[in-house]
Amino acid sequence: MKNYIVKRLLLIPFTLLGILALNFIIIQFAPGGPVEHVLAKYQGMNVDAKGQFSGNVNMASTTNSRYQGARGIPDEMIKELEKQFGFDKPASYRFFKMIADYAIFDFGKSFYQDKTVAQLIKERLPVSISLGLWSTLIIYLISIPLGIKKAVADGSEFDIWTSFAVILGAAIPVFLFAVFLIVFLAGGTYLQWFPLHGLTSDNFDTLSWWEKIIDYFWHITLPVLTMVVGGFASLTMLTKNSFLDEINKPYVLTARAKGLSENAVLYGHVFRNAMLIVIAGFPTLLIKMLFTGSLLIEVIFSLNGLGLLGYEAIMTRDYPVIFGTLYIFALLGLILKLISDITYSLIDPRINFDKIS
DSSP states (O other): HHHHHHHHHHHHHHHHHHHHHHHHHHTOOSSHHHHHHHHHHHHHEEEETTTTTEESOOOTTTTTTSTOTTTOHHHHHHHHHHHHHHTTTHHHHHHHHHHHHHHHOOBBBSSSSSSSSHEEEEEEEHHHHHHHHHHHHHHHHHHHHHHHHHHTTTTTHHHHHHHHHHHHHHHHHHHHHHHHHHHHHBBSSSOOOSSSSSSSSSSSSSSOOHHHHHOOOHHHHHHHHHHHHHOOOHHHHHHHHHHHHHHHHHHHHHHHHHTTTTHHHIIIIIHHHHHHHHHHHHHHHHHHHHTTGGGGHHTTTTTTOOOHHHHHHHHHHHHHHHHHHHHHHHHHHHHHHHHHHHHHHHHHHOOOHHOOO
C-alpha cells in the first residue's frame, strides 16, 4: 500500500499540470476576455457569458482591432490594458509562469478586486466547508442506515413508503425546495424562524461562545437542509442496491446455514463488501457539496462561498481567480480520491492496490 500511495502522490503534480494546461488552452479561444470587459465598461456596454457585447454602441467598425468594443479607443490604452493583465507576453510564457507560481501556492491577484486570490479563497472557504461537510455528514448518516434498512425489508410497506420519499427528494429541484423553505420559514410569506442570508449574524463577535454556536447552526439550517434533500436519494438507493446484491450471494447463504444471526451476517460479512461501492462515491459527493452543488444554494441564501466565487470569476473572465479555484478544486479532488482508495484497503484488507498498480 505504501508503494501505491507514493505513486499516486507523485502523479498528482502531473495530473494538475494536465488539467491546468487543458483549461488554459480552452481559455485562449474563449471570447470576452478581461480586456474586452474593461473596454465594455468604458464604452458603457455589457458583456454576457458568451463574450457578446450589448448596448447602443455601433460595433461595425471594430474590425481593425482584435478586441470587441475597441472602437474609438486609443492604441496606447489598449496596450496599457494588455500590459496590466499580462497579455503583452506570449501565451507560453504566461502558462509556465503560472505553473511556477502555483508550485509555491502563489495564485496571484484578482483582476477586478484589490485582493489576492489566496485572500479571496480564504474568505470564502469557511462557507463552502460549512455547507459541504455538514451536508455530506448528514447525507451519509441518513442514507446508509436507511439504505440498509430498505435492503433488509425489501418489498415491505416500509420500503415502499420510504421509496416514495426518496423519489420525491430526487424529483424536486434543489432551487425550488430552497425557495419553498424561504417562503414558509424565512419570512418570505409566513413564518420567520430562520435568517435569509449570511453565515452569521451582524453581532456575531459580541456573542458568547455558546450563542455563537447557536447562531451559526441557526444560519446554516436551511441551506444544509436543502442540500441534504437534494443529495440523499441517490446514495440511499445506491446503498440499498449494493446490500441487496451482496445479500443474495452464496456466501451469505452459507453464513446463515452455519447458524449465524442476521445481524452477524449483515454487519460481519455483507457490510464490508457492500460498503465499497458507497465509499467509492464519497470524494465525488464531497467535492460536489463543497463547490459545484452549493452554487445555487449560495446564490439563493446569499452565502459567499467558493462556488459563487468561481462562477463570478467565469462571468467576468477573472483568470487568476478561475485558475486559482480550479487548482484548489482539482488538488482536493485528487487527495480525496487517494483517501477513498486507502479507506478501501482498511475496510477490506483483501484489496491490494500495490498489485493493481
